[in-house]
Amino acid sequence: MASFEVFAPDERRNIAYHLTMAEGAGADKPGIVFLGGFRSDMGGNKAVALEAFAKSQGRAFLRFDYTGHGDSSGDFELGCIGDWARDATDAITALTQGPQVLVGSSMGGWISLLVARNMPERIAGFVGIAAAPDFTEDSMWAGFDEAQREALIQAGRVELPSEYDDGPYVITRRLIEDGRTHLVLRDPLPLPFPVRLLHGTADVDVDMSRPLKLMEHATCEDLRLTFVKGADHRFSTPECLALIERTVAEIA
Template structure:
């Protein structure tokens, strides 16, 4: 089956015209697999494309989208927050899908997947999380922000953090303050669906112990944590993509 694409209208932030979320969809059998990307990534990344190829070949329903301020979607990235991106995911679920869902979340998308699963538990068949980064705005980001940069964030509202992946990462005061509203690791995570977690042992952005903390916090007894000892944060090598497709295949059958 071929992939179709479109835009989902969303209410504006701060006045002005409404925003638009870009999406791509493969129509197929349930449960529908939904890709939730990471911070500053988009739906055309290697892992998202690999799942699109798999879904097309298997006749499986598959949906991917770009959050507000990401990829092909409209909006100013600097206005983005966990609240907004969580709302984007729920809008996509509610307006573009029917029936059970398998959420596949990478990095920040792992946190958004958990938040969305907690908000729509009746829709969730399973989760597959790649280097999940729950609570990263309070537990991971502050560790990489030097004191002078923290002062700049407080004064100017944003700091451009150097990134090994290309352009600097803008870190805003709004993102840090809003993220605290959605912390999930300080108590049990009420997700009952099966969960598969793939985590690189050489991940410089999300330590494997952080992802393991999430695995231990999730209430479901059907949780499998896979440590890929030589894996990095992206887990986009051919062997990593095979592991991802295998995990998604397992929980959709």
């Protein structure tokens, strides 16, 4: 990964980030913040491509690693949704100025919605890419069989296979229980800014029903959902990256 800087919101956290302040960036041009997915980092294709796009548009751009991810401090297995939402809120508060367009990929879509709920005055728009709000409850917990639920409760953890990594990844009881305190599809969800949801029909990690549920649930005067036939969860083909850039430009 390219060089990065470190932001320490408190004595327990060192958040790695990369901030681009493009020439001409200012209050009249909302910045862009990329929020990555579960176990991903700020060096992914979408984040890097969007950074180059932001620079070409004269916009500030922030990408960062949640604690326990990438180059940030902390142990991934000890983290949870509340921790990562706090990381995002602290990073946006300390490292950006003025309104921001949040671009959230997978779990980053859920984190973006939590940030928007906490500080709506700083949000100029939201682009969700395979957004996965409430996934710890509606996907993980709901998909566990009896033995997995018992293991989670008794041992505090369960291992799941992953097609993206060499070995299985651990889901903790803390992750599930904390996720229940940060659900966004159970209570009113006002989004007083433009929202665009992008989703692939070949996404096997986040079902197509998820963005439809978010679209139905949220209160938003300018919300559009686009399905891309054949796109998978990564949503990182040249065509998908170009669509992300066009979508961000539309609402920024």
